[in-house]
Amino acid sequence: MKSQTPIFVRVSFRRKVKNFLMLFLIASLSGVALVPLFLVFYHVVKSGFPALSWNFFTSLPAPVGEPGGGMGNALVGSLIILGLASLIAIPLGIFGGIYLSEYGKGKFAASVRFVVDLLTSVPSIVTGLFIYAMVVAPMKSYSAWAGALAYAFMMLPVMMKTTEEILKLMPDHVREAGLALGLSRWKMILFIVLRGSRPAIVTAVLISIARVAGETAPLLFTAFGNRFWLDGLSEPAPNLPTQIYSYAISPFEQWHQQAWAGAFLLLLMVFVVNLFARAYVYRAGGRK
Amino acid sequence: MTVLPQTDILTVNQLKAGFGKVEVLKGINLKVREHEVVALIGPSGCGKSTFLRCLNRLHEETEGAWIEGEILLRDKSLLGRGQDPVEIRSQIGMVFQKPNPFPGMSIFENVSAGLKLRGIRKKSVLENAVESALKQAALWDEVKDKLKAPGTSLSGGQQQRLCIARALAIRPPIVLMDEPTSALDPISTAKIEELIHVLKKDVTIVIVTHNMQQAARISDQTAFFLLGELVETGLTTQIFTTPKDSRTEAYVTGRFG
Structure with a gap:
């Protein structure tokens, strides 16, 4: 008995050391993965935050050389374009x-699925060019509509x-329970499957909004930009x-600072949207 | 057990059903009397669940499924071309193997779902219906103070009784149960079995079960299925004590299955 104990202890010690090393490796690698994220965040906040002011949210861009000015028009324009796109x-x-x-x-559904998969990987600049050709060129004007479409x-x-992925997570026996209650298929889908999901x-909606909110390429040839307040949806949109x-x-130099502040604002928007998504999931999770 | 009432509520004649080229049911004949509990027993894959799902035409929701033959609810045909499955399912409720409360809905919303989605909006009507269905399902006392709690927050046995209440709320004369206790612990199972005894007063129950003791305990009529055929049916006491067919005897005495 006595001679066996040390072997057992040794094996167990080796196992513990290995376990610790692996854990350390995993933890430090995930730390490394976070570094660029924090750097971006740090840099944007550091350079953008000082340039933020109430004015920045409410006023138009100032002409070159004049101090002050803001991106109020761009903020409103962005929100309108995002809103239209979401609608x-x-x-x-x-x-x-x-x-x-x-x-x-x-077969039809299979081809739809294939096309959807293809579309998700279309480069955003191509989307911008496509909308340019389909909307901007015939209308002969950049517009908020074009940006929203992109x-x-x-x-x-x-x-x-x-x-599709979310609804597929709903077990089939829940669908059958709905049908077995004597509900027509569309009612079952809308009021039981969709409602249960x-x-x-909601999270998917918020994240898809946050995902496109910062995309620049699709807006370059569609909404184009504008240094004034948005003047109708068929006009170039800030x-x-x-x-x-x-x-x-x-x-x-002054515009660079404003760009940083704008970048900070954009980051903040995406952050807030994500925060809402999280809060909603958290609240709904309590109701499960 | 009890003396059986005489009116037939369900009559099944030469029912054949299957998926694609596979024939699962090979011509079933069965009569179900009103206020009777009928247990369908048999080894896995013998077609008893398929048979049950034919009765409310849930079978045909599966791709490639087909049904032939005749099912009569009282004297109304259920399989005729003009028969609307949605209408039939308001007459024939169903409880499933796994408790499946609707996710994201409270206890109240779960029980009232069937009525509400039929356009019944009046609060007092819904409240009465929910209360009486929950009382019928012997769940009222446990949930009356938390009707707004999510249905999925209940224990497994409570969830199953919630599903029974949900099925009862639209007042169907027949309730089908597909192994309703196979996912539950013994105490919850006993509660559901008691419940079935009480419910008999109001509804006719057709229940699939793998548990022969359960069939013996709760049913008036037992039907033994084997390989898509109905081998034997009769009073439960007779099936379990003096079966006519040797295959039934072998099964109920536990020699196979």
């Missing part, structure tokens, strides 16, 4: 996702795909990403 893409995406998940069986075009496949769908872009490549 187009979210209902379409959810209903498309319902089709794929609840009805999509045959965003919607990016959101739609993502919404469809995630809605509401927290996940928006944060293109404003940041044009300020960042300008030669003026």
Whole structure:
């Protein structure tokens, strides 16, 4: 008995050391993965925060050389473009996702699914060019509509795909329970399957909005940007990403600062949206 | 057990059903009398669940499924071309193997779902219906103070009784149960079995069970299925004591299955 104990202890000690080393490795690697994220965040906050002021949210960009000015118009424009894009893409995406998940069986559905997968990986600059050719060129004007369509075009496949995946998580026996209650199929889908998946769908909506909110390329040739308040949806529309872009490549120190502040604002928007998504999931999770 | 009432509520004649080329049910004949509990027993894969799902036409929701033959609810045909499955399912409720409360809905919303989605909005009507269904399902006392709590927050046995209440709320004369206790612990199982005894007064119950003791305890009529055929049916006492068919005898005495 006595001679066996040390071997046991030794093996166990070796196991513990190995365990510790692996744990250390995993923890430090995830730390490394976070470094670039924190660097970006740190840099944007450090350079952007000082330039933020109430004025920045409410006023128009100042002409070169004049101090002050803000991106109020770009903020409003961005929100309008995002809102329009959501109005187009979210209902379409959810209903498309319902089709794929609840009805999509045959060849047609398979091809829809394939196209959706392709669309999710279309580079955003291509989306911008496509909307330019389809909308901007015939209308002979950049517009908020065009920008919204470009965003919607990016959101739609993502919404469809995630809605499909979410609805497929609903077990089939819940669907059958709905049918067995004597509900027609569409009522069962809308009021039981979709409703039961509401927290996940809301999260998907918020994340798809946050995902496109910072996209610049689709707006470059569509919304274009504008140094004034948005003057109708068929006019070139001011928006944060293109404003940041044009300020960042300008030669003026003051504009650089404003670009940083804009970048900070954009980051803040995405952050807030994500925060809402989290809070909603947390609250709905308590209701499960 | 008890003396059986004489009116037939369900009559099944030469029912054949299957998926694609596979024939799961090979011509079933069965009569179910009103206020009777009928147990369907048999080894796995013998077609008893398929048979049950034919009765409320849930079977045909599966891709490639087909049904032939005749099912009569009293004297109304359920399989005729003009028969609407949605209408039939308001007459024939169902409880499933796994408790499946609707996710994201409170206890109240779960029980009232069937009525509400039929367009009944009046609060007092819904409240009465929910209360009486929950009382019928012997769940009222446990949940009356937390009707707004999510249905999924209940224990497994409570969830199953919630599902029974949900099925009862639309007042169907027949309730189908597909192994309703196979996912539950013994105490919850006993509660459901008691409940079935009481419910007999109001509804007719067709229940699939793998548990022969359960069939013996709760049912008036037992039907023994084997390989898609109905081998024997009769009074439960007779099936378990003096079965006519040697295969039934072998099964109920536990020699196979």
